[in-house]
Amino acid sequence: xxxxxxxxxxxxxxxxxxxxxxxxxxxxxxxxxxxxxxxxxxxxxxxxxxxxxxxxxxxxxxxxxxxxxxxxxxxxxxxxxxxxxxxxxxxxxxxxxxxxxxxxxxxxxxxx
Amino acid sequence: xxxxxxxxxxxxxxxxxxxxxxxxxxxxxxxxxxxxxxxxxxxxxxxxxxxxxxxxxxxxxxxxxxxxxxxxxxxxxxxxxxxxxxxxxxxxxxxxxxxxxxxxxxxxxxxxxx
Numbered sequence: 001x002x003x004x005x006x007x008x009x010x011x012x013x014x015x016x017x018x019x020x021x022x023x024x025x026x027x028x029x030x031x032x033x034x035x036x037x038x039x040x041x042x043x044x045x046x047x048x049x050x051x052x053x054x055x056x057x058x059x060x061x062x063x064x065x066x067x068x069x070x071x072x073x074x075x076x077x078x079x080x081x082x083x084x085x086x087x088x089x090x091x092x093x094x095x096x097x098x099x100x101x102x103x104x105x106x107x108x109x110x111x112x
Numbered sequence: 113x114x115x116x117x118x119x120x121x122x123x124x125x126x127x128x129x130x131x132x133x134x135x136x137x138x139x140x141x142x143x144x145x146x147x148x149x150x151x152x153x154x155x156x157x158x159x160x161x162x163x164x165x166x167x168x169x170x171x172x173x174x175x176x177x178x179x180x181x182x183x184x185x186x187x188x189x190x191x192x193x194x195x196x197x198x199x200x201x202x203x204x205x206x207x208x209x210x211x212x213x214x215x216x217x218x219x220x221x222x223x224x225x226x
Binding site: 030033035041042044092098099101104105 | 116155156157170203220
């Protein structure tokens with residue numbers, strides 16, 4: 001089946017690193033994504049990783065994938081107040097079809 | 113590249129009325145998706161188009177919902193006989209296709225059914 005789980009809330013101090021975690025159930029997932037959503041707005045694609053990779057870095061963002069444990073994480077270095085938002089993990093299941101399956105989101109609060 | 117646009121941004125309607133939303137994808141993106149998002153949840157897939165063909169529909173898409181993409185460019189999502197449970201954010205996304213799988217989302221249409 002397809003299910004994506006995330007922790008509900010994370011609070012960090014400005015300048016610290018944030019790590020947001022996600023687990024998924026579909027072992028045939030091909031792509032995994034991180035999106036950011038600010039209040040009242042749509043989703044902004046932050047980064048994505050193909051399932052045959054175990055790490056991807058893009059400026060302050062580092063994605064780690066443990067395919068054996070079906071665990072995905074997003075690390076934000078030097079977290080800023082502007083990073084406060086809801087972060088969604090999503091998978092593209094390996095079955096035929098193109099939908100994304102999203103988690104319920106992690107609220108990141110950055111304290112100055 | 114102006115991004116995915118959606119219209120209207122907000123819609124308030126009375127129960128039983130019909131509503132229609134429009135999505136304009138990023139230029140030359142041949143894949144278009146509709147999702148629904150309720151408070152405190154992630155987006156849930158509704159339907160997917162490749163060019164003008166509707167290739168996938170979720171079980172969430174009841175008979176009251178219909179989506180079209182007549183010329184393979186913009187798309188419309190219509191909800192007939194709206195119910196209070198239809199209140200949600202309706203999100204549209206597009207993707208270039210051709211071996212790439214990023215989906216870029218629009219700002220959404222927030223529907224409130226009173």
